[in-house]
Amino acid sequence: MAFSEIIGQENAIKILQRALRHQRVPQAYLFAGDDGVGKKLTALTLAKALNCKELQDDACERCGSCHKINIASHPDVRLIEPDGQFIKIDQIRDMQKDAGLKPFEGRRKVYIIDQADTMRAEAANALLKTLEEPTADCVIILVTANVYALLPTVLSRCQFVRFTALGVDKLAELLQKRLRLMPERARLIASLSEGCPGRALGMDADSLLKQRDEMERLLQAISGGLQDVRVIFTQVERLTDTKDDKKDAIHDFLDLLLVWYRDMLLLHEGGDPRLVANSDAIPRLKPLADALTAAQLRRLFETVYQTKQDILRNANLQLALEVMLISLTEVYNDRNRWREVSANRQSV
Ligand SMILES: [Zn+2]
Structure with a gap:
C-alpha cells in the first residue's frame, strides 16, 4: 500500500515523506499509537519507499523491490515480531549481525520491530548498542502501542512519530x-x-448485526423482570461455548453491550442523535432509554464496563458474566418494582 492509500495518518506521513525527499531519514524511528491505527502498514510503506526503484518518497507498488517487500521476501527488509510473548535477545542479536552487512540489493536495510514493548530488558539493552552505533545503511523502526513500557534510553535515540485514531x-x-x-x-x-x-x-458487519440481535433478545428477557435465572445460565453457557476464540467472542459481546447502553444514555440525556452508534436502532433505543432513569442507565453501563475490566485482568469468564447479568437484572427489577408502586398509588 502506498502512503497515499493509508487512511487517516496524514500528519505522520507528512513527516516521513519530508524526510525521504530531503534524504534525511533518521537511523531510528518510534511509531507510537493504538493498535489498528496503521503503524505497521506505514512502517512497511516506508521500507518500500526507502528501496523503491521508481519513486523517492513513496512506494510505487510496481517495481521488483516493492513487490518483494509485499511478499516478505526482500533480503534487506526484516520484520521482527514477538517470538511467543516476548522479543528475545537472540532476535536482536541476529538483527545486529545482519545490520553490520551492506544492503544485499536495496539502498537501505530496514528493520521493523513490531510490538517493541515486548522486548525484555536484555533485548532492549542489546538494541541500545545498535542505536548508539548506527550504520548509515540501516533504518530501525520500533512500533508500539505502549510507549511507556520502553526504556527511556531507547526512546531518546528514536525520532518519535505519533499515530492517532481516526x-x-x-x-x-x-x-x-x-x-x-x-x-x-x-x-x-x-x-x-x-x-x-x-x-x-x-x-464483519453481518455477523455483528446478528450478534446484536441476540443481545437485544437477551436484554428483553432480563428487562421484563426475569422469573427464572436459568435463562442467564443458559445464555452464559452459549457465550462461553463458542469454539474458536472464547475470549474474543465475549469481548465483542461486551463491546456491543457497552455501546448499546452508551447510546441509550446519550438519547436519554438529549445528546446529538448523530453520535449514536446504533443509529439504525434509534426507534427501539429511544423508548428503552426513556423507561429508565439516568442513574439506572449509568449503573447498567458501569456494570458492563467493570466486567470488561475484570475479564481483562483474567477473572473467571463464566463467573464474571453470570455476576454481570444478575446485576443488570437487578437494575431492571428495581425499575419494575418502582413502576408497580407508582401504578398502585395512582389506582388508589
Ligand atoms: Zn517501487
Whole structure:
C-alpha cells in the first residue's frame, strides 16, 4: 500500500515523506499509537519507499523491490515480531549481525520491530548498542502501542512519530466509500473499532448485526423482570461455548453491550442523535432509554464496563458474566418494582 492509500495518518506521513525527499531519514524511528491505527502498514510503506526503484518518497507498488517487500521476501527488509510473548535477545542479536552487512540489493536495510514493548530488558539493552552505533545503511523502526513500557534510553535515540485514531465520523465515512457499507453499518463498525481502521477492517458487519440481535433478545428477557435465572445460565453457557476464540467472542459481546447502553444514555440525556452508534436502532433505543432513569442507565453501563475490566485482568469468564447479568437484572427489577408502586398509588 502506498502512503497515499493509508487512511487517516496524514500528519505522520507528512513527516516521513519530508524526510525521504530531503534524504534525511533518521537511523531510528518510534511509531507510537493504538493498535489498528496503521503503524505497521506505514512502517512497511516506508521500507518500500526507502528501496523503491521508481519513486523517492513513496512506494510505487510496481517495481521488483516493492513487490518483494509485499511478499516478505526482500533480503534487506526484516520484520521482527514477538517470538511467543516476548522479543528475545537472540532476535536482536541476529538483527545486529545482519545490520553490520551492506544492503544485499536495496539502498537501505530496514528493520521493523513490531510490538517493541515486548522486548525484555536484555533485548532492549542489546538494541541500545545498535542505536548508539548506527550504520548509515540501516533504518530501525520500533512500533508500539505502549510507549511507556520502553526504556527511556531507547526512546531518546528514536525520532518519535505519533499515530492517532481516526475518529468515528471520519472512519465511518471512509468505510462507506471504500467498502460500500450502508451508512448505519459503517457507523456501528467505526464506533466499535474506536476509530481504528485496522480493527474496523477486521470486522464483519453481518455477523455483528446478528450478534446484536441476540443481545437485544437477551436484554428483553432480563428487562421484563426475569422469573427464572436459568435463562442467564443458559445464555452464559452459549457465550462461553463458542469454539474458536472464547475470549474474543465475549469481548465483542461486551463491546456491543457497552455501546448499546452508551447510546441509550446519550438519547436519554438529549445528546446529538448523530453520535449514536446504533443509529439504525434509534426507534427501539429511544423508548428503552426513556423507561429508565439516568442513574439506572449509568449503573447498567458501569456494570458492563467493570466486567470488561475484570475479564481483562483474567477473572473467571463464566463467573464474571453470570455476576454481570444478575446485576443488570437487578437494575431492571428495581425499575419494575418502582413502576408497580407508582401504578398502585395512582389506582388508589
Ligand atoms: Zn517501487
